[in-house]
Amino acid sequence: MPKDGGIGASSKRREDIRFLTGEGNYTDDINLHGQAYVFFLRSDIAHGTLNSVDTSAAEAMPGVVKIFTGADFEAVGSIPCGWQVTDKHGEVMQEPRHPVLAHGKVRHVGEPIAAVVAESLSEARDAAEAIVLDITDLPAVIDMKEAVKAGAPKVHDDLTSNLCYDWGFVEENKGAVDQAFKDAAHVTTLELVNNRLVANPMEPRVAVGDYARGTGDHTLYTTSQNPHVIRLLMGAFVLGIPEHKLRVVAPDVGGGFGTKIFHYQEEAFCTFAAKACNRPVKWTSSRSEAFMSDAHGRDHVTKIQMALDKDNNFTALRTDTYANMGAYLSTFAPSVPTWLHGTLMAGNYKTPLIYVNVKAVFTNTVPVDAYRGAGRPEATYQLERLVDKCAHELGVDPIALRRQNFITEFPYATPVAVEYDTGDYVATMDKLEEISDMAGFAARRTASEAKGKLRGFGVNCYIEACGIAPSNLVGQLGARAGLYESATVRVNATGGLVVMTGSHSHGQGHETAFPQVIAEMIGIPEDMIEIVHGDTANTPMGMGTYGSRSLAVGGSAMVRATEKIIAKAKKIASHLLEASEGDIELKDGAFSVAGTDKSVAWGDVTLAAYVPHNYPLEDIEPGLEETAFYDPSNFTYPSGAYACEVELDPETGHVTIERFAAADDFGNIVNPMIVTGQVHGGLAQGIGQALMENCTYDSDGQLLSASYMDYAMPRASDLPFYTVDHSCQTPCTHNPLGVKGCGEAGAIGSPPAVVNAVLDAMRSGGKDVGHIDMPVTPARVWAAMNG
Amino acid sequence: MYNFDVEKPTSIADAVAALGREEAQPISGGQTLIPTLKARLAMPSVLVSLRGIAEMQGISTDGQGRLCIGGGTLHAVVAKEAAAQYPALAGLAARIGDPAVRNRGTIGGSVANNDPSACYPSAVLASGATVVTNAREIAADDFFEGMFATALEEGEIVTEVKFPIPEKAHYEKFIQPASRFPLVAVFVAKFADGVRVAVTGASENGVFRWTDAEDALSSNFDAGAIEGLTVDGGGMISDLHGSGDYRAHLVGVMTKRAVAALT
Structure with a gap:
């Protein structure tokens, strides 16, 4: 008999009502007063020396607000890499600078060279066509095995070669493995290619940067799977904005598949340009841009x-x-x-x-x-x-x-x-x-x-x-981040709950599945529980959603926070029921005293927490809100x-x-x-x-x-x-x-x-x-x- | 796209006059032109829409029993209204693109564009159709001149296509998996006086007649008749989706299947 609620039930996805009726609020739906639009002039050659970018004619074009080139970002940080691999010789990987806009060289078709901010997208695009580029073509490095040969042209002139790292795992096993092959009765060999893919989420990437001159607060609306990670990477490593002055919002996101985990130049650009232009700056990727600017997969x-x-x-x-x-x-x-x-x-x-x-x-x-x-x-x-x-x-x-x-x-x-x-x-x-x-x-x-x-x-x-996970292990492996997850469970006075999760749903169905867990734990209907995610201003620091981690890690944080809620609620119930805390049982949304017919409803306990007239104020604080961070073992x-x-x-x-x-x-x-x-x-x-x-x-x-x-x-x-x-x-x-x-x-x-x-x-x-x-x-x- | 003016004449004469303007470009369904404009690969000063011309719409039969399709007729209309008289042609139209394409794209636009992978040119050529313009009538054999090239003069409009109706015909399409245009498609039309076989998608010169197959099938209309016949892969398109040799091979397979479907 299928359950009709709680863990194990095929509850219908509540988020689909808004997604399927056109009521979703995606990043491109966000239009701020006075916003300008950016068009990126992207390289149409794979490898070349960027001798000059002449914007003088373009500056005079109608509607142009400001034009940026790589020179404007020389003092700005590199787009950071979040994982440092150590190679088989104990050396750290080669890590090139990754500029917001190309400077000195262009290194792939689609790399942004200049950005035109204008009153309209078409004016920005018109002006971009008037930018004069002087690029000297260099031989392109495409085939990986050719790229690592001695004398191959270098993608990055300041690196020793095109080899980022040469990783051996487990290096100590290599001799024993080779010996086992010598001793083998049969050896099978296979050479294969894992083809390069383009993720192609239905929603292309979008970024809207905003800056409040009166307070110095930055806001970035972006199509991200992990807004806190973007806030940290972009704030700390690229633009030098402390987290308390930077809010990152990833509202409804139309599919990610990994490619929206990463911090991209366009996000940093829009945030930077919003301050430089003193008005909101919006970029919406075309599908053509997505093919040459979204991170690819496999290969x-x-x-x-x-x-x-x-x-x-x-x-x-x-x-x-x-x-x-x-x-x-x-x-x-x-x-x-x-x-x-x-x-x-x-x-x-x-x-x-x-x-x-x-x-x-x-x-x-x-x-x-x-x-x-x-x-x-x-x-x-x-x-x-x-x-x-x-x-x-x-x-x-x-x-x-x-x-x-x-x-x-x-x-x-x-x-x-x-x-x-x-x-x-x-x-x-x-x-x-x-x-x-x-x-x-x-x-x-x-x-x-x-x-x-x-x-x-x-x-x-x-x-x-x-x-x-766990964070301490991944730190040893080179991760420059923790991999815990967080949840704040806020119980309202009349018994409804809001869960503010560090996980991010971009199609997975968290808004339906997460409430099923809490409904099961407390014994209340799922529709009393709301999931809030995607905004650094109202969720605890979280690592977001990728690697099939949301329920296993984010769900676990939510369970831990809910356990704290239940523990405190039991204390309140024991006071209301004048019974020992150890005798209080929670079942089907009511607290009862074991072995008696005395009980108090969930809503009465939550009301007491916020209207603490009959309340053990000397023992516990009013209110019912708990946060947990969960780091898997x-x-x-x-x-x-x-x-x-x-x-x-x-x-x-x-x-x-x-x-x-x-x-x-x-x-x-x-x-x-x-x-x-x-x-x-x-x-x-x-x-x-x-x-x-x-x-x-x-x-x-x-x-x-x-x-x-x-x-x-x-x-x-x-x-x-x-x-x-x-x-x-x-x-x-x-x-x-x-x-x-x-x-x-x-x-x-x-x-x-x-x-x-x-x-x-x-x-x-x-x-x-x-x-x-x-x-x-x-x-x-x-x-x-x-x- | 760049800015342009739009004119929407209601007669062929007005359309021809409008196309006399400098940098004027006719637009029918726009299924090729609109993406081209959006990519800023064309910069016409004026688009002359052919969609408001009533005399270029619809399907009729002429005194010679030919099926006459107005140049502005949508694929979806051909799919529906030609089904009784010329089912192979209607079937071709019913499988061009997707419903959105079929309800915007027109036969005149497709024929005039002569995309080497378009469906319609194969039907026009295999049927021995006549392409009617504002100025003249052009036999299909004289109309298609190579990839994206036709006998049309500057400002000349395809107003109608007149299809002789064969005894039987079949269109066999093997799709390119991304675009779903034909990778290779073959239209076989059997008339009382012989068989015509037109191939699209394959050749670097656009749609062409496979005359060896026509000769063989005209004397023996059986799939086995073309066994052993080959086309040269040398002049075939070679790209991500298939080599010239693969396309040449598919020409044979699709032709055989088209004939098999009719015998």
């Missing part, structure tokens, strides 16, 4: 090898990855191919020895940073492709090989520094075999073949690490097994996804409908990466996939009806809700299943190509089939 080139003993046990794994950083270090870019990738290389398997090498490389391309999954999809893809290749080389069943090597005892300490607290990989694989109807595959293949099509079945497992480890079934047209190479099944273990679940929706969205993006999406540059650094004419996004008709199951639940052991996070799983777990299925289909047609790179487009499949 790894990897060689991975597995060593197995004669009984097909995995004995060692080693990987060698080139990770593209783009032209500058975006906020969390260095952490993605290292701590979010290397630590996941054990996957679901008890491989005893692992060594991961990652070379992070600067190129003349848009910066690359976290995108849904961030490092974990890259790890999962290479590992799960490799395991499939092992199975085919050895002539064993891919699922049996996986099962044989599964981790089965928990907690499990991997050789890559993390400890999985719980999981049951056998259970999710069993569930997958059931829900994917593996038994019926042979008949479905026969039916496809009767139509002249090939049919393939592919599986993969995944392990994810969510809610990256470990990551959470969702896991699962996915199966994809494709049909392949051998004449055209066209692949269609016919069936997709996902069996996930997310631990405890607060709202099953929202979880299902998160998996659906993740699968769409994972299938998009596997089949369609490809961000590509030519050798001159021109972005070839610069619009939807050439960048293929998955549409509803490209996707099947999914079979999604999350009944396998091994609750997280270290957070109060036992939850693990579900936001990224679909994007992490699906690409290898798709590619494994395509290769299976090709094999059934007599063509075993070993590997095919994503996206598996018709042209690539046809070329592989006919190669």
Whole structure:
């Protein structure tokens, strides 16, 4: 019997009423009195010496308020990087200056060179066309392996090379890993590319800067997943504004997928220019700008090898990855191919020895940073492709090989520094075999073949690490931030609650799911609880939302604050009921004295807290408001097994996804409908990466996939009806809700299943190509089939 | 976009006069031109809208039994109103772009633009249609002159397209996954006196007739008749979405499928 409220209920998303009826308040909906508009003149070449920027003609154009160039920001800080990686030699990474506006050089197509603030956007754009640039072209550095060769042109002249860092993990294991490969009965080697992606949230980025000359207060409205982080990074490191004079507001945000975590130049510019122009300054990204200025995702080139003993046990794994950083270090870019990738290389398997090498490389391309999954999809893809290749080389069943090597005892300490607290990989694989109807595959293949099509079945497992923590550990790993979360629970006099959370919802459904938790704890209706987020002025310092952390970390902070509320309310109730505090029980929104029929309602207690006439003033303060900060003791480890079934047209190479099944273990679940929706969205993006999406540059650094004419996004008709199951639940052991996070799983777990299925289909047609790179487009499949 | 004037004539004669203005640019559905203007890749001084000209609207049949479609007729209208007489053409129109495109875009605009990946030119060419302008009638074989190039003179407007109706016809499209324009599409039309095969999406010279296939199919209208026939990948478009050889291969596959759908 489904619940109709509280934890476990599929409560309808209350936020959807405003989103679906056009009543949302997005950043572009914010228009301030007297605002001016900025247009950024962006580089149309990938690499060049910026000799001069002549704005004299443009200054005289109609409507121009002020024109800024890189020279205006010489005294302003660099756009900061939030994570410092230490390389295998103990040296810190090379960290170039990242100017707000290009100065001295341009380093990628789309880099802002000048900014025109004008009365209207079209006047700003007209004036930008009158700016005269003198740029001397330099050879572009695009291919990562070429970029690190001796004598390659340097993206940053003041760095020793284009190599940001050369990371080895775990360096002490390297010798033992190499020895295991020498001793192996079988070695499988795979070289692959994890294709570069553009996140493409439905809402492009927007920034509105405001400055109050009378008070010296700055406000930035921005499309961010983490307004407190932006306030800290921009205030402390770029513009030198203390937090108490800087408010950052991220109102309704239309999708982020990671690309709205980062602090961008346009935010700093609008904040800076609002003061310089003494009027609000607004920037709204066009979709074309988004393609060349939003941080991209993925872009790894990897060689991975597995060593197995004669009984097909995995004995060692080693990987060698080139990770593209783009032209500058975006906020969390260095952490993605290292701590979010290397630590996941054990996957679901008890491989005893692992060594991961990652070379992070600067190129003349848009910066690359976290995108849904961030490092974990890259790890999962290479590992799960490799395991499939092992199975085919050895002539064993891919699922049996996986099962044989599964981790089965928990907690499990991997050789890559993390400890999985719980999981049951056998259970999710069993569930997958059931829900994917593996038994019926042979008949479905026969039916496809009767139509002249090939049919393939592919599986993969995944392990994810969510809610990256604890802060003291991530500090040792190079994070320049803590990774706790915060919540203030404010109970009003008549019993309603407001939760001010440091988490940020940009589509996830926090406004629905978070109240379900408190409703369960107190026993009151969900509609008595409101969630406030996204404004540094009225929420406690929080780290925002990414890495599937909101419920596991932010939800835990909310639980801790609510526990404090309940503890205090019990004291008040015990006074009102003239009973001992230890005898007070809270159930269904009422406090009662154990073993009696004496009780007092939640609302009477909350009223007493604010109208404290009959109140233990000598013992406790009036009011009912508590704050908690929660710093997890470990990551959470969702896991699962996915199966994809494709049909392949051998004449055209066209692949269609016919069936997709996902069996996930997310631990405890607060709202099953929202979880299902998160998996659906993740699968769409994972299938998009596997089949369609490809961000590509030519050798001159021109972005070839610069619009939807050439960048293929998955549409509803490209996707099947999914079979999604999350009944396998091994609750997280270290957070109060036992939850693990579900936001990224679909994007992490699906690409290898798709590619494994395509290769299976090709094999059934007599063509075993070993590997095919994503996206598996018709042209690539046809070329592989006919190669 | 840059500023421009807009004129909205109600007759072909007024439109031709308006197009005599300096830097004038005709606009029909604007499905190519509006994005071009928004990207500031064109700077006309005046846009002459052809959407208010009643004599360029709608579908009729002439004395020779040809289906005559006004140049300003929307794809959505062709999809609906040509379905009974020329289902292959209506089917083509029904799958151009998305509903928004089909309710703005026009046949005249598409034919005049001659995008190498547009759908309509293949139907016009395979049908042996006649393109009617304000000044003359041009046979389809003489109209399409290469990528984005046509026989139209400056200021000349496509006012109507007259389609002979084949005994049977089929349009087979393989889409480019991002734009959903044809990566390669083939329109096969079988007439009493022979078969015409037009290919769009593939060639660097825009829509073309695959005459080898036409000859083979004219003597034996069966998918097997073109087995072994190939087009040269050399002159084919090669880009992110497929090589010239892949496109050349798809020309054969799509042609076979179009014929198979009719036999």
